[in-house]
Amino acid sequence: MSSNEELVRQKDEADVKISSLQKELEGERAKALEERESLQKELEAERAKATAERETLKKELEAEKAKATVERASLKKEWEEERAKAASETATLQKELDEERAKASSERAAYPDLYVAAADQFKGSVEFQMAVDAAVANSLARKESGGSGPSRMTTGGRTEAEVIESF
Incomplete structure (x- = not known):
């Protein structure tokens, strides 16, 4: 074969x-386009789904906010009623x-003599004097021990006023 024929044959083979590579490339392109379209449709479907879900969640949130607002108003009204x-x-x-x-105060002012008379009557009593002495001794003992308190409790856990009233 001549070199010309060889070149023609090589050209034909090339x-x-x-041509084969172009067909293969076109096939790959078609496949890629098909895959791209499929992915794009899938993406659009996912976006639509996400949008619908977002809208649903937004409506639920608004409903919860409205419910919370109503409950808050109810609680506030109840609190104000309780406060009033x-x-x-x-x-x-x-x-x-x-x-x-x-x-x-008016009774004390109206009957001062009655209180004085009752106190005078009990002052002469031996039991009254013993109770007062015990209360004073207990009070002094507590003051010395640092246990004196505002309640002015006497022996037996009674206040001086209760001791006086018991007579």
Whole structure:
């Protein structure tokens, strides 16, 4: 064969290879495009799903917020009612206390002689004097030991006022 024929044959073989490679490349391109379209459809489906889920969650969140707002308003109203009730009860109790104090004060003012007479009557009693002496001794003992407290408790756990009242 001549070198010209050899070159033509090599050219033909190269053309066949090129043609084969072009067909293979076109096949790969088609496959890649097909895969790309498939992936794009899958991505769009996932995006649609995510968007729908986000909308659902957003609606649920708004419903929960509305529910919480209603509950908060209800609790606030209940708290305000309780507060008003407590204030009313406090005012009523304060009024009753003031009335009792005024009554006690007026009774003390009206009957000072009665209190003095009752105290004088018991002062002569031996039991009264012993109870007062015991209370004073106990009080002094507590002061020395550092155990004196504001309750002014005497022997047996009674206050001096209770000892006096018991006579």
